[in-house]
Amino acid sequence: MCVVGARPNFMKMAPILRALAAHQPPIPALLVHTGQHYDTDMSKKLFVDLGLPQPDLNLEVGSGSHAQQTAEVMRRFEPALDEYKPSCVLVVGDVNSTLACTLVAVKKGVPVAHVEAGLRSYDRKMPEEINRLLTDQVADRLYTTERSAADNLAREGIALERICFAGNVMIDSLEASRPLARAPAQTLRDHGLDSALVSGAYGVVTLHRPSNVDDAATLKHLLGLLAQVAQDLPLVFALHPRTRSNIERFGLQTMLDPARVALLPPQGYLEMLGLMAGAAIVLTDSGGLQEETTALGVPCLTLRENTERPITVEQGTNTLIGLNGEALLRGVAEVLAGHGKRGRVPEFWDGHAAERIAADLWQWLKP
Known part of the structure; x- marks a missing residue:
């Protein structure tokens, strides 16, 4: 069973x-x-x-x-x-x-x-x-x-x-699904958004952990950082229902420029895989995305103080930055300069x- x-x-x-x-x-x-x-x-x-x-x-x-x-x-x-x-x-x-x-x-x-x-x-x-x-x-x-x-x-x-x-086994799914991954531009078009946003370098964002999205001050801080990042790197933000609800509840809807940040509803697996595979960097608090970006060789900045997947930091592409705005902006700048963390795929x-x-x-x- x-x-x-x-x-x-x-x-x-x-x-x-x-x-x-x-x-x-x-x-x-x-x-x-x-x-x-x-x-x-x-x-x-x-x-x-x-x-x-x-x-x-x-x-x-x-x-x-x-x-x-x-x-x-x-x-x-x-x-x-x-x-x-x-x-x-x-x-x-x-x-x-x-x-x-x-x-x-x-x-x-x-x-x-x-x-x-x-x-x-x-x-x-x-x-x-x-x-x-x-x-x-x-x-x-x-x-x-x-x-x-x-x-x-x-x-x-x-x-x-x-x-x-x-x-x-997460990587089993990723490897089996890679040939079926949906093109990022098509995903944006499917939601009536400008696909030109992903024609060059772009970042992918997910946030859902209560510690990041349930407190108004913390969520405002993070959205402010994303707004700064978006000035240099357009972002695709797949919004968890909890996160979208709190953005509305706290009156933070105007913090992100829709011309630089594409706000999407929760995505299917093939859409998300395509977005991540084509991204220059992923900004997340998700455990699964830490693993998937390591397998894809895409730099990942994790907006948490700790991780239950330390191998993604030690061997993979993941860097823990917590809520440190300086570390976030520095990490994005390194990627844009061609110096993002690449790592290697772990054993098995x-x-x-x-x-x-x-x-x-x-x-x-x-x-």
Whole structure:
């Protein structure tokens, strides 16, 4: 039983389901969507873009506080577990659905495999960090994306035999989708925007973390920095619903010049991949984009003080800058001068991580 709940999960699960089906013998799987992300732009289109089958079950949980959402996923997932009696529950990432379904399965004696285990920001103010910590403590099989993740797990008392270094399934999706990526100019035209904005060098922006967008002063500071960057480098800003709502709520709509900043709604996977692949730089607070820009060789400035993906900084194209305006402007200037960080693609970020997971799962689960 494979569980997805939110946008980042879809990119991770798509190659896993393909690898389970392609394994010899095939490993039967049932896909459960908790409905944690239920917006059409952030859910249904991604299933199409990624070649994900329609879920066998949709729990339609919807939004709510962390406590409400986690509890509701648990309440709705338990009957499904009882009905289908899977030999294993496979969860990915670090969203509320990941932890909720793990807790239900473990308490009912069903083995749990966690894909993307061992990542740590060491910032417990992030809800995702709590989800990661607790899921890894009780899951039975832990698949890691980078070797340092095993060190994190060992420090938390997790036995080495529970851990398997498989690589990064996010990159499996990226490599499979590269030939299908949508041209940036077409994406802008689709939204009635001037495609000339991406005819030369441009940057891509995403912001969604509560610490960046829920406080009026912080969001105003960041938009002010983006306005400065846009004077030298046009930007394409894919607006998360939370971010768009807060910009309107705080009266900040006029801070970005539409002639220099293209404001888009949430994008499909193929549109976002095309935008990133063609960008001179990406400015983000997203964990997934840190990984994808490293795989694409595109410099990334992360607007956070920490990252649970340190390999993107140590080996990849990522630089942590927090809310430091000077560092942001300097980083953009370096890119425009041709000196942006390029890095290298980490070990096992090769498009075959899901195949390694399927092979290990078969050995782990078979009678």
